[in-house]
Each structure stands twice: as C-alpha cells, then as structure tokens.
Amino acid sequence: MAVSRLQIWLQRLIMMAGRPRNLVDRNGRYHARLVVPKDLRGIIGKTELRTPLGGDYRQAIKLLPGAVAQLQHQIALAERKISAGTLRTGPARYPLAPDQIAMSHYMQRLAFDDELRNDPRWPSVGIDDLLVQRLRAAIAGLADDAELADLVGPQIERFRASGNLDATPGSDEWRVIARALCSAELEALERVAERDEGDFTGTPTAPIIKNAQPPQSATAPVSITDLWTDYVQVRQRLGYMKDGGRRQELAIKSLIKFLRHDDATKIKKKNMLDWLENTLQEKQPSTVSKVYLPTIRSLFRWATEQDRIKDNPAVGVRLAARKPIHNRERGFTTEEAMELLTAVFNYQPKTSQNGKAMEGEKVTAAKRWVPWLCAFTGARVAEITQLRREDFREAGGNVTIRITPEAGGTKTGQWRDVPVHPQIIKLGFLDYLHTIKSGPVFHNAKEQKKYQTSAKKTANRIGDWLREQNLVPEGVQPSHGWRHRFKTVGREIGIQDRVLDAIQGHAARTAGDDYGDVTLSTKINAINRLPEYEIL
Known part of the structure; x- marks a missing residue:
C-alpha cells in the first residue's frame, strides 16, 4: 500500500x-x-x-x-x-x-x-x-x-x-x-x-x-542594461542619439533601481505601473511623460520586435497627462520682444575695481547675441549656443548659419541652413564673429565630445539669467517663446508654413511636403521679409 x-x-x-x-x-x-x-x-x-x-x-x-x-x-x-x-x-x-x-x-x-x-x-x-x-x-x-x-x-x-x-x-x-x-x-x-x-x-x-512542484523551465535572464546598450547602438546607426542617449539613460537607471534587478524577463505590467507611480513622486510629470515613459516603452517595443524578450511589459502603460492651461499666447509679444532684445543688446558685464570684466567674453556674447539669433531664426536655444565659427558662411552679401549635429546635436539629427537677418549684421554681430578663429562661438569646450554638454549649459544659463532680469513673462519659455513668435510673425507676413518649418527644423506635416526642396534662396527671401525690431 x-x-x-x-x-x-x-x-x-x-x-x-x-x-x-x-x-x-x-x-x-x-x-x-x-x-x-x-x-x-x-x-x-x-x-x-x-x-x-x-x-x-x-x-x-x-x-x-x-x-x-x-x-x-x-x-x-x-x-x-x-x-x-x-x-x-x-x-x-x-x-x-x-x-x-x-x-x-x-x-x-x-x-x-x-x-x-x-x-x-x-x-x-x-x-x-x-x-x-x-x-x-x-x-x-x-x-x-x-x-x-x-x-x-x-x-x-x-x-x-x-x-x-x-x-x-x-x-x-x-x-x-x-x-x-x-x-x-x-x-x-x-x-x-x-x-x-x-x-x-x-x-x-x-x-x-x-504539493510542492519542481521549478518550471525558466526563461533565460535578459539584462535591461544590455538591451539599452544594443538599442542605443541601433539608433545611432540610424542617425539618432548622437550623445548616446544620455538623458534617456536616466529612465533606464531609474527603472533598474526601482526593480532592484536587471532582468527584463521578470518585469510585469504591475511592476511598470508601480515604477511609474513612484517616479511621479520624484520627477516632474512633464519629464516622466516626455522622457522617462517614452524611453522605456520604445526600448521594450524594440526588444520585443527583435525577439529579445517574449512580452512587452510596457504595453498599455500610459500617463494621463493633464492638458496644460494657457492664460496667454505662448510666444513673446512685440512689446516683450523689443524690451528683451533691447536689454540684451545693451548688456554690459559687471567689472572688477580695476575695470576688468568679471565674466568670459563668450558668456557675454551669448547673453547679447543668442536671443537675437533665436528671434530671427526660430531655432532652439541650444542649437544656437552650439554654433562654431565654421558653421557661419558668407557669400554674395549674405551670411548663413549651418545648424548641424556635428556641432552638438539637433532634435531631428539633420542639418539645415538658416540665413542671418540683416538687422543682426547691422548691429555688429560680425565684428564679434570675426574675433573667433575656429571652434565654438558661445562656449569654451575644446573637445567635440563635450560640445553638446557645454552648449546646453550655456543655453540653460541664458534662460536663468533672462528670468532673473524679469525679461521672460510668466507662461513663456525663453527658448520656445521665440519659436512660437517666429512662426506667428512669419504667418502674419504671408510666409508659407513649409518654408517656416524648413527654417526652424520642424518635420514635414504631410507626405506632400516631403517632395521638392525649400532652397536657400527661398529661405533668404523669407528671412529678409521679417520686420526689424525697434531698439528702445
């Protein structure tokens, strides 16, 4: 028995x-x-x-x-x-x-x-x-x-x-x-x-x-860190993540730290939801919705498509973002733009008792000229602060900026040529530009791998300084305030959106917009039509 x-x-x-x-x-x-x-x-x-x-x-x-x-x-x-x-x-x-x-x-x-x-x-x-x-x-x-x-x-x-x-x-x-x-x-x-x-x-x-059961056959562990390394390499081969995904990597480190392990096969949807809730206690909702969550979702979607993991634990994980409330226009008004541009043009750095400037020449130049360049190009602040002397070209009486990932980075990973408005030339920008023989115009990094970091630090420094001077109204961002205004002014004078998009580096809106090119000549004509700002 x-x-x-x-x-x-x-x-x-x-x-x-x-x-x-x-x-x-x-x-x-x-x-x-x-x-x-x-x-x-x-x-x-x-x-x-x-x-x-x-x-x-x-x-x-x-x-x-x-x-x-x-x-x-x-x-x-x-x-x-x-x-x-x-x-x-x-x-x-x-x-x-x-x-x-x-x-x-x-x-x-x-x-x-x-x-x-x-x-x-x-x-x-x-x-x-x-x-x-x-x-x-x-x-x-x-x-x-x-x-x-x-x-x-x-x-x-x-x-x-x-x-x-x-x-x-x-x-x-x-x-x-x-x-x-x-x-x-x-x-x-x-x-x-x-x-x-x-x-x-x-x-x-x-x-x-x-009633104990022997352990079932388990899936071999898959390192989240290794997945991220491979994913970045793939994206870089496609022309993205030139900086190695430095900002997005913070999301990967956050997830691993929260999970207390590095195995993607162990992650369930509940783990993702718990991580999301915990991250919202530590980070701004905008950072989580625009950086952290998209990074994790993109990584696991890629890993699933590549058969690196069987199931995507991030499927259906979303952040219900509250629609922002705007109590005013998002761009600078004409009066606000004139006040800011007047202030930066007349800016003089503090000096010591012996009359020596207490900040570097490139910092002073950045405070004085970057807002003007943003106003007449609609470019992102970091795209302007990363510019090198070799990115400026003078031909046929026109000065053109080439905004390129080589100088630090662009959001789309593509280069574009942007004409410099005649008023900037008239105000004497070229006098400063000709003092730079080569390399960065607005920061002091010596190695190319440090260009992007230095450009972003300079951009943040300008934004903080403008707020300290009360030159940026509540509800306006120092960078996007100019981008919004550039588009608004361009439409008011009848410049086509496709031309404005090409100057600002915005993606094509329709498949039809991808056909044909917006030539440099078209851009020059558009930029020259923009009205000058009166210096108060």
Whole structure:
C-alpha cells in the first residue's frame, strides 16, 4: 500500500510539474544541469555543471532538487571567490518558492540519511524529542525570529548562498521560508524514524512538501542594461542619439533601481505601473511623460520586435497627462520682444575695481547675441549656443548659419541652413564673429565630445539669467517663446508654413511636403521679409 501511495504521489508531481527545470535527458540517462553564468566561467572552468541522476525518471525527479542545490552551491562558492569572500547580495539568481525550498531540503536530508546508514554507528544515534517539539511549535507560528534562526538559520543561509532566496532576516518572507524549512526538517525526521524501523516507503504528509512542484523551465535572464546598450547602438546607426542617449539613460537607471534587478524577463505590467507611480513622486510629470515613459516603452517595443524578450511589459502603460492651461499666447509679444532684445543688446558685464570684466567674453556674447539669433531664426536655444565659427558662411552679401549635429546635436539629427537677418549684421554681430578663429562661438569646450554638454549649459544659463532680469513673462519659455513668435510673425507676413518649418527644423506635416526642396534662396527671401525690431 505504501509503495502504491508513493507511486501515486510521484505521478501526480510529474503531471503537475510538466518539464522540470535543470533536468536533461541524454540517451536515456537523466542529469541535473545548471548553466554557469558568463562572469563565473573563468573561475569554474566550465560553461555548465552536471550531476548524473540515473535512468529512472521518477528516481531522477526525486534526486533532482538535492542535486541542483549542490550545483548551485558550487556557483555560490565561485561568486564568493570573485567578490573576494564577500557574500552575494541583491536579487536571487535562482529563486525558489518556499515550498520548493522545503522540498529541496527534505530530499537532501533523506539523501544524507542514505549515506549515513552506511556507517555502522548511525543506528545508535537517537532522534532529539525536544527538537521535534521545537519544530512543531515553529511550524505553528509560536517561535520568534531568534528561535527560527537557531532552528534553520544555517539552512536559510545555505539556500541564500546558492542564489535561491534574498529574503531579509526577520521579514515576513523570511519567516515563511523558515517555517517551511521547519516542516521539511520535521518530515525528514519522521522518515528517519520510519527507516530506523526498516520502513523506507514513507512519503511526506505536510502539504507544503506533498504539493510542492519542481521549478518550471525558466526563461533565460535578459539584462535591461544590455538591451539599452544594443538599442542605443541601433539608433545611432540610424542617425539618432548622437550623445548616446544620455538623458534617456536616466529612465533606464531609474527603472533598474526601482526593480532592484536587471532582468527584463521578470518585469510585469504591475511592476511598470508601480515604477511609474513612484517616479511621479520624484520627477516632474512633464519629464516622466516626455522622457522617462517614452524611453522605456520604445526600448521594450524594440526588444520585443527583435525577439529579445517574449512580452512587452510596457504595453498599455500610459500617463494621463493633464492638458496644460494657457492664460496667454505662448510666444513673446512685440512689446516683450523689443524690451528683451533691447536689454540684451545693451548688456554690459559687471567689472572688477580695476575695470576688468568679471565674466568670459563668450558668456557675454551669448547673453547679447543668442536671443537675437533665436528671434530671427526660430531655432532652439541650444542649437544656437552650439554654433562654431565654421558653421557661419558668407557669400554674395549674405551670411548663413549651418545648424548641424556635428556641432552638438539637433532634435531631428539633420542639418539645415538658416540665413542671418540683416538687422543682426547691422548691429555688429560680425565684428564679434570675426574675433573667433575656429571652434565654438558661445562656449569654451575644446573637445567635440563635450560640445553638446557645454552648449546646453550655456543655453540653460541664458534662460536663468533672462528670468532673473524679469525679461521672460510668466507662461513663456525663453527658448520656445521665440519659436512660437517666429512662426506667428512669419504667418502674419504671408510666409508659407513649409518654408517656416524648413527654417526652424520642424518635420514635414504631410507626405506632400516631403517632395521638392525649400532652397536657400527661398529661405533668404523669407528671412529678409521679417520686420526689424525697434531698439528702445
């Protein structure tokens, strides 16, 4: 009868479990198999570890948990060696549920008992009745953390070292695991007592062990960091992310920090929603909606399309953005524009007692000329602050700016030529420009890889300074205020939107707009039609 019960239990376990993880069949012989992580292969000397389990499937299933635990322990020893003896921290590499941990411990205890019975001294070792009482009390929830640690603390740490758990001592998760191990220990002692009487047919009765399922085949981990690195490289080959996605990378780091792991296959939609809610507590909604969430969604969409991950956890994750309320026009009015341009044109830096300017020449020039260039080009401030001497061309009495990613970056990743308005020439901008032999006109970076960062710092500095001078009205942005005004003025004097878009670097609105070119001559005519600003 006992053999029949064991067979029924094993068959039920097999049917419920499906194909157990870490079990391989090689020509009718079963083995426990564990892949060695890449960073540990140099220490272990192998790409995988195996332990033979024999030719009987049911016996192999029985021995599998203990064999896998031993292989995981070898991995843990290698991890300790590579980290100079420090214990591994962070998410479990081979996580097991409490019932799986209990089953593994139970099987290992019985396997150890089999070995000990070859020693003739073993039968004389009795079972500690006090230990049995303590285990039963612990299972019932009557033991405190110290008692649980005394009973099964070493076993918990062994499973932790094997990468099966990461529960914090004293937490609810830790106590569940501890009680599960107490159940496994008590069941093992009951089998030992039965074996002492010659009965080797006993099976576990505790539900946590009786109903435990071997771990299912798991998807190999996919590093979020590696996905991001590959994604950036792909985007750069297409002409985007010239800066390596520096700003977007903050979203990737934020997600990994929140998840406390780097495995994309473990992420569920609930994790994404929780991350989104947490991020909104730390960042402005506009930053989350325009940078963080689009970055994560684009990455996982690409990873799914490339079959790097099976499911996209970001599908359906959206941020309900409140529609902004505008109490005025978003661009500068004519009066506001004249006041600002007059102030910057007449700007003089503070001087020391000996009459020396207390700021660099390029900073002064940026404050004085960048707003004027923005007013007559509709360009983004950072596109102007990144300009180099070689980006200016003089031909046929006209001065043209080439706004190019090489100087730092453009939102579209494309270059464009923009004429300089005659009023800027009339006010003396070329006198300053001719003092620059080569390189950046408005910042002091020496290496090209630092151009974009320096240009953005200068742009932010100008914006902050204009606000400090009360030259930017409430509800207007220093950069986009000019972009909005440029489009408004252009429409008022009858310049076609397609021409304005080409000057400002806006994408084509329709497929038809992509046909034909807006020539430099057309742009020059449009810019020259813009009315001059009266300096107050």
